[in-house]
Amino acid sequence: MNLAYRLAAGEAGKLPRLPGSLHLNRRLSQWLRFLPDGTIEVRSGKVEIGQGITTALAQIAAEELDVPIARIRMLPASTAASPNEGVTSGSLSTQESGSALRHACAEARALYLAAAATRLGVPVASLSVVAGDIVAAGGARTSYAELADDVLLARDATASVPPKQAAQHVLVGTPLPRLDLPHKVYGVPRFVHDLDLPGMLHARVLRPPSPAALLLSLDDTRARAMPGVVAVLRDGSFAGVLAESEEAALNALAALREGASWRESETLPDVSTLGDWLKAQAVESVVIAERGESGAAGAAHTQRARYTRPYLAHASIAPSCAVAQWTDGRLHVWSHSQGIYNLRTDLALALALPPEHIVVEHVEGAGCYGHNGADDVAFDAALLARAAAGRPVRLQWTRADELAWAPLGPAMTVEIEADLDAAGNILAWRHEIWSNGHSSRPGRAKTPALLAAGHLEQAFEPPLAINPPAAAGGGADRNAIPGYDFPAWRIVSHRLLAMPLRTSALRSLGAFANVFAIESFLDELAAARGEDPLAARLRLASEPRARAVLAAAAARANWAGWRRREGRGHGIGFARYKGSGAWCAVVAEIEAGREIRVERLVIAVDVGLAINPDGVANQIEGGAIQAASWTLKEQVRFDRTRITSDSWEHYPILRFSEVPAVEVEILPRPQETSVGAGEAAQGPTAAAIANAVFDALGVRVRDLPITPERIIAAAN
Amino acid sequence: MKSQSAGAAATVRIQVNGTEHEVSAAADTPLLYVLRNQLGLKAAHFGCGTGQCGACRVLIDGRAVASCDTPLWAAAGKHITTAEGLGDAAHPHPLQSALIAEQAGQCGYCLPGILISAAALLARRPRPTEAEVRAALDDNLCRCGSHNRIVRAVLRAAQAENIS
Numbered sequence: 001m002n003l004a005y006r007l008a009a010g011e012a013g014k015l016p017r018l019p020g021s022l023h024l025n026r027r028l029s030q031w032l033r034f035l036p037d038g039t040i041e042v043r044s045g046k047v048e049i050g051q052g053i054t055t056a057l058a059q060i061a062a063e064e065l066d067v068p069i070a071r072i073r074m075l076p077a078s079t080a081a082s083p084n085e086g087v088t089s090g091s092l093s094t095q096e097s098g099s100a101l102r103h104a105c106a107e108a109r110a111l112y113l114a115a116a117a118t119r120l121g122v123p124v125a126s127l128s129v130v131a132g133d134i135v136a137a138g139g140a141r142t143s144y145a146e147l148a149d150d151v152l153l154a155r156d157a158t159a160s161v162p163p164k165q166a167a168q169h170v171l172v173g174t175p176l177p178r179l180d181l182p183h184k185v186y187g188v189p190r191f192v193h194d195l196d197l198p199g200m201l202h203a204r205v206l207r208p209p210s211p212a213a214l215l216l217s218l219d220d221t222r223a224r225a226m227p228g229v230v231a232v233l234r235d236g237s238f239a240g241v242l243a244e245s246e247e248a249a250l251n252a253l254a255a256l257r258e259g260a261s262w263r264e265s266e267t268l269p270d271v272s273t274l275g276d277w278l279k280a281q282a283v284e285s286v287v288i289a290e291r292g293e294s295g296a297a298g299a300a301h302t303q304r305a306r307y308t309r310p311y312l313a314h315a316s317i318a319p320s321c322a323v324a325q326w327t328d329g330r331l332h333v334w335s336h337s338q339g340i341y342n343l344r345t346d347l348a349l350a351l352a353l354p355p356e357h358i359v360v361e362h363v364e365g366a367g368c369y370g371h372n373g374a375d376d377v378a379f380d381a382a383l384l385a386r387a388a389a390g391r392p393v394r395l396q397w398t399r400a401d402e403l404a405w406a407p408l409g410p411a412m413t414v415e416i417e418a419d420l421d422a423a424g425n426i427l428a429w430r431h432e433i434w435s436n437g438h439s440s441r442p443g444r445a446k447t448p449a450l451l452a453a454g455h456l457e458q459a460f461e462p463p464l465a466i467n468p469p470a471a472a473g474g475g476a477d478r479n480a481i482p483g484y485d486f487p488a489w490r491i492v493s494h495r496l497l498a499m500p501l502r503t504s505a506l507r508s509l510g511a512f513a514n515v516f517a518i519e520s521f522l523d524e525l526a527a528a529r530g531e532d533p534l535a536a537r538l539r540l541a542s543e544p545r546a547r548a549v550l551a552a553a554a555a556r557a558n559w560a561g562w563r564r565r566e567g568r569g570h571g572i573g574f575a576r577y578k579g580s581g582a583w584c585a586v587v588a589e590i591e592a593g594r595e596i597r598v599e600r601l602v603i604a605v606d607v608g609l610a611i612n613p614d615g616v617a618n619q620i621e622g623g624a625i626q627a628a629s630w631t632l633k634e635q636v637r638f639d640r641t642r643i644t645s646d647s648w649e650h651y652p653i654l655r656f657s658e659v660p661a662v663e664v665e666i667l668p669r670p671q672e673t674s675v676g677a678g679e680a681a682q683g684p685t686a687a688a689i690a691n692a693v694f695d696a697l698g699v700r701v702r703d704l705p706i707t708p709e710r711i712i713a714a715a716n
Numbered sequence: 717m718k719s720q721s722a723g724a725a726a727t728v729r730i731q732v733n734g735t736e737h738e739v740s741a742a743a744d745t746p747l748l749y750v751l752r753n754q755l756g757l758k759a760a761h762f763g764c765g766t767g768q769c770g771a772c773r774v775l776i777d778g779r780a781v782a783s784c785d786t787p788l789w790a791a792a793g794k795h796i797t798t799a800e801g802l803g804d805a806a807h808p809h810p811l812q813s814a815l816i817a818e819q820a821g822q823c824g825y826c827l828p829g830i831l832i833s834a835a836a837l838l839a840r841r842p843r844p845t846e847a848e849v850r851a852a853l854d855d856n857l858c859r860c861g862s863h864n865r866i867v868r869a870v871l872r873a874a875q876a877e878n879i880s
């Protein structure tokens with residue numbers, strides 16, 4: 001759970017409110033430490049998942065301490081030492097960790113200045129900090145390095161020292177280069193996949209062929225006899241191999257697969273009628289929001305439409321990976337988990353260990369776009385490492401494991417109805433959602449949410465995916481409340497009580513489908529009135545920052561000057577992420593040939609103070625390209641028994657030659673609170689593309705992905 | 717990848733990044749594992765193991781190939797270049813400098829394989845067009861959406877190489 005979630009869940013206690021994650025991690029020494037060599041170690045509980053958070057946080061720390069960024073050493077998060085900041089998710093890291101560090105560093109600077117004043121015998125007011133040197137007006141000087149003393153920060157934060165004002169910022173707000181990129185470009189090992197510990201063994205798991213398969217028998221004779229094989233393990237329907245080398249592990253896995261016999265059952269829905277299937281399941285229903293009389297009197301007519309999205313895969317370029325080692329009954333895990341403490345909680349549950357006997361240390365993985373297989377593979381590694389006699393075990397999933405067994409982003413059906421007056425004005429708006437829950441993250445339920453826990457002989461019931469509460473941005477209902485001034489609305493979310501395919505958080509959660517639906521429907525209403533889509537949005541959006549991104553994207557794309565040509569179209573989409581995060585408007589320009597080709601995405605975004613503007617642009621660009629890929633191509637495929645989209649061939653994503661040009665404009669808001677950028681573009685991009693397809697072809701595609709077959713189906 | 721027959725260990729000479737190595741592994745071992753686990757060269761990454769993502773690419777005698785799909789025996793006696801061999805912080809390859817200059821990458825897992833495809837391209841087409849760069853990188857997948865920055869970096873490196 002991220003911090004907002006935990007605060008909503010009432011963990012805040014009775015202590016005075018401190019900013020961001022400082023509230024629950026009050027010790028200053030948890031956050032930073034000055035070393036005599038001039039280095040300053042900074043610890044955050046938020047982790048690098050490809051989004052560039054390490055650089056942004058280092059920038060914040062260097063800014064408040066008045067040191068060059070090169071002095072900051074960002075330490076990897078570990079349950080042995082780091083502040084517990086829950087999960088790195090929901091575009092909340094700059095809010096939660098950034099504001100904590102800002103205040104912790106400002107306070108640390110003040111404590112060191114006080115110590116310097118005593119040492120130099122001068123008043124604090126006469127001191128300034130220049131590149132880590134503390135200089136008195138008269139010329140006397142000392143430094144953080146000289147004063148380095150762990151006792152100074154062994155105290156609770158008070159947040160009584162105000163951090164810098166925007167006008168004083170030197171580093172914050174500038175596009176500093178990413179700290180991690182050189183290593184990645186020179187091939188310096190830094191991924192968990194690259195760990196190479198002394199005596200390390202390699203492991204692979206024999207995953208079942210389908211979600212409900214049970215392992216009836218396992219003939220492991222051939223696998224055990226293979227050179228380099230150290231052990232073959234089986235526990236219920238969980239099985240795996242340990243070997244001296246990676247290739248030996250793979251060879252043994254192939255042999256093991258041949259020796260396994262499974263009982264499979266048809267538990268999956270019909271992929272071709274998912275939208276209906278979702279609506280036919282037992283559900284738990286929640287009214288998310290209600291305003292005015294949502295069944296308006298005086299309506300001339302009611303317009304309605306249904307939109308769907310399929311199950312989506314994270315499809316990270318690297319399969320999930322972990323290293324685990326047992327020493328005297330204690331477990332050490334190296335993992336690319338988004339939530340090291342939560343993973344520890346579930347490992348403790350599943351292994352019946354006290355949490356203090358487990359250390360989870362974060363090591364970077366490949367790009368992470370939500371709750372992927374990182375936690376699951378850590379548990380797999382811990383299970384197999386039991387047979388390793390104290391040696392570390394590296395376990396990497398196969399590509400098929402990754403595409404078929406990591407939790408999926410849930411399929412969704414969204415139905416919207418609007419009551420309209422005779423002129424086509426919206427009197428009332430109704431939005432209903434059917435979906436599995438959008439979070440199966442570890443650390444929340446009474447039973448572990450780790451994949452293999454459901455496969456063991458003594459299996460744990462896999463927890464049903466839930467939806468995070470509204471205070472944390474909601475789940476399936478994320479962005480279901482329209483960001484427009486409709487006089488009345490009613491928003492209802494139906495969460496499925498069966499989960500044939502394991503679902504959890506994927507970048508932007510329900511916002512992708514909800515924004516796609518709302519912004520498509522708004523276009524349909526505008527088209528019915530003969531109104532320009534941009535004009536319709538400006539008429540209905542009153543928030544100045546919403547209007548500003550719409551206007552900026554339209555101006556940059558030259559919306560008004562669009563020249564209509566055969567087979568080409570443009571469309572617009574907008575949302576304020578979670579209703580509380582970044583404002584984002586996207587204009588898409590497409591060409592409809594044999595397939596839909598997105599030529600250009602022009603995006604305007606308002607994230608408040610952008611700590612690192614290039615980092616924001618990078619995330620928005622990346623998010624938009626990924627959303628274009630979801631919108632045009634992606635769909636988890638399955639028959640009634642098995643997931644069949646378990647290779648890149650069957651789960652294609654957008655390639656270099658298919659990627660649109662992306663232009664990002666960041667609205668300057670240095671005085672405003674920073675909000676995250678990572679997920680803001682997902683929904684608006686999908687809507688902009690769908691609206692552009694309508695503009696080009698006059699065909700409204702309401703079921704994602706927008707493939708040639710879907711366009712033909714929608715046209716008929 | 718041939719994973720069925722474990723095969724007997726063979727001793728094979730390969731030249732990697734200018735250095736001769738004698739490695740001992742089953743002849744059908746994918747080159748990727750030899751590079752990563754025996755020679756400690758971690759730049760080539762595993763992504764799929766079936767030649768579909770490009771994360772594991774290396775140059776073999778100047779050609780960009782998937783090392784996950786190349787058995788050790790096929791690399792015997794050949795000149796292999798990994799991303800480490802292109803350059804390092806002290807002596808960066810123009811493509812590496814350009815990736816940093818363009819801040820091209822998010823997680824960066826795809827980058828070493830992309831560097832290899834791009835280096836092979838520039839060796840045969842020193843001044844590629846944008847479309848040629850995209851075509852040359854089409855078998856490299858990037859999930860973070862860093863494509864456009866990467867393309868700009870390759871074009872920038874092509875300029876730089878021509879000037880020097």
Ligand code: FES
Pocket residue numbers: 761762763764765766767768769770771772773782783784785
């Ligand atoms: S790992 Fe070799 S091409 Fe994917």
Ligand code: FES
Pocket residue numbers: 050317366367821822823824825826827857858859860861862
């Ligand atoms: S930068 Fe993450 S896959 Fe390319």
